[in-house]
Amino acid sequence: MIIIIMISVFIIGAGGISGNHIEGYSALSERVCITAIADADKTRAESLVQKHGLSAKVYGDYREALSEQVFQIASICTPPGTHCEIALDCLNAGIHILLEKPMAPSLSECDAIISAAEKKKRLVSVVAQNRYTTHVWNVKRLLDEGHCGKLLYSQAYSVWWRGSAYYDTDWRGSWERAGGGCTLNLAVHYIDLLLWIAGKPKALTAFMTNIYHSNAQVEDISMAYMRFESGSVGELTCSQIHHGEERKLVFQTERAALEIPFSVRCSKAKPGGFPEADPQTQTEIEAIYKRYPPLFQEGHIGQIMDFVQAVETEKDSSALLLTGHTGREAVEVVTGIYKSAVTEKTVRLPIAETDPFYSRERMLALMPRY
Numbered sequence: 396m397i398i399i400i401m402i403s404v405f406i407i408g409a410g411g412i413s414g415n416h417i418e419g420y421s422a423l424s425e426r427v428c429i430t431a432i433a434d435a436d437k438t439r440a441e442s443l444v445q446k447h448g449l450s451a452k453v454y455g456d457y458r459e460a461l462s463e464q465v466f467q468i469a470s471i472c473t474p475p476g477t478h479c480e481i482a483l484d485c486l487n488a489g490i491h492i493l494l495e496k497p498m499a500p501s502l503s504e505c506d507a508i509i510s511a512a513e514k515k516k517r518l519v520s521v522v523a524q525n526r527y528t529t530h531v532w533n534v535k536r537l538l539d540e541g542h543c544g545k546l547l548y549s550q551a552y553s554v555w556w557r558g559s560a561y562y563d564t565d566w567r568g569s570w571e572r573a574g575g576g577c578t579l580n581l582a583v584h585y586i587d588l589l590l591w592i593a594g595k596p597k598a599l600t601a602f603m604t605n606i607y608h609s610n611a612q613v614e615d616i617s618m619a620y621m622r623f624e625s626g627s628v629g630e631l632t633c634s635q636i637h638h639g640e641e642r643k644l645v646f647q648t649e650r651a652a653l654e655i656p657f658s659v660r661c662s663k664a665k666p667g668g669f670p671e672a673d674p675q676t677q678t679e680i681e682a683i684y685k686r687y688p689p690l691f692q693e694g695h696i697g698q699i700m701d702f703v704q705a706v707e708t709e710k711d712s713s714a715l716l717l718t719g720h721t722g723r724e725a726v727e728v729v730t731g732i733y734k735s736a737v738t739e740k741t742v743r744l745p746i747a748e749t750d751p752f753y754s755r756e757r758m759l760a761l762m763p764r765y
């Protein structure tokens with residue numbers, strides 16, 4: 396007789412993003428069972444259970460579930476200001492955690508989560524589902540395999556449009572509960588991709604303000620210029636005022652400009668150095684790209700499949716593409732942007748534990764209320 400041991404999953408936070416987690420675990424329904432859902436507003440957890448036809452028990456206080464049931468995985472889908480406390484409670488109960496982005500609003504909280512996970516020998520994976528995208532995956536592969544020459548300049552446009560009602564929730568507009576505006580809560584995806592593809596920045600200069608959303612304390616636009624450890628440079632625009640939301644990443648290399656969503660453009664020099672199109676190089680790079688296979692699963696489902704497999708096979712965090720450390724690296728860049736914008740100075744990374752922007756309390760005292 397074969398006994399199949401199901402992985403028991405606890406979803407904490409039954410708002411907008413929790414459906415993506417349920418969808419991911421449901422794709423593995425023969426190996427995984429969602430046994431509980433908690434939300435501070437219990438009716439939301441009840442609606443979610445009903446909507447997805449789950450047999451999970453519903454809780455208003457996640458701590459009650461931790462004391463009643465045994466879980467292997469907790470998916471934390473609550474607002475950023477709550478992430479650290481909930482993550483620590485789950486890790487201390489011996490549960491592996493899949494933590495929604497951003498990992499936490501401050502580096503001190505990220506470090507507390509990483510150190511609890513190491514102490515308890517549990518896995519932490521911070522959500523950055525855009526890494527699980529065929530375009531992203533294969534543009535990175537083109538660069539890593541050297542088909543485009545050296546990376547020179549990276550541009551990330553995390554540009555969104557949101558009406559004021561977006562900030563009518565009890566958390567999104569508050570430094571205390573959201574930890575930040577469009578830089579921490581939306582552009583963190585693009586920052587993660589820049590880190591993955593271009594590497595770590597060693598210095599950055601940034602500016603931010605709130606130019607349109609008068610019902611929010613946090614920034615609705617920021618711009619940053621970065622110098623990476625590799626020697627390449629980059630720029631990042633984070634916005635919630637861009638009509639049309641034309642988000643993209645562009646990587647200018649020695650041989651081509653690669654864009655995500657995928658496109659290639661190549662220039663070569665005429666006599667005197669002026670440019671003309673280089674269709675031959677463009678065709679060559681496009682042909683390599685087309686030979687790469689698509690990803691098996693994209694988005695949250697891809698990340699959840701890898702995470703569940705690592706839990707099942709008792710792997711350590713080196714088996715994961717996305718960990719507490721990758722989550723922390725993105726928060727460090729955001730913290731650098733906030734520090735540079737507030738101090739009006741270039742900031743060098745890493746940010747030390749003694750830095751006023753390292754701890755949540757000290758940072759909160761320094762942030763402007765727009």
Ligand SMILES: NC(=O)c1ccc[n+]([C@@H]2O[C@H](COP(=O)([O-])OP(=O)(O)OC[C@H]3O[C@@H](n4cnc5c(N)ncnc54)[C@H](O)[C@@H]3O)[C@@H](O)[C@H]2O)c1
Nearest residue numbers: 408409410411412434435436472473474475477495496497
């Ligand atoms: N990966 C992505 O693309 C993506 C997209 C949207 C949101 N998110 C992230 O997911 C998280 C949640 O965002 P959302 O849009 O689902 O928010 P939401 O406001 O729709 O839902 C959050 C839920 O958490 C509950 N909650 C708050 N404090 C709680 C606590 N202490 N215990 C239990 N429940 C609590 C609220 O009642 C609410 O139902 C945030 O960190 C956000 O940045 C990620």
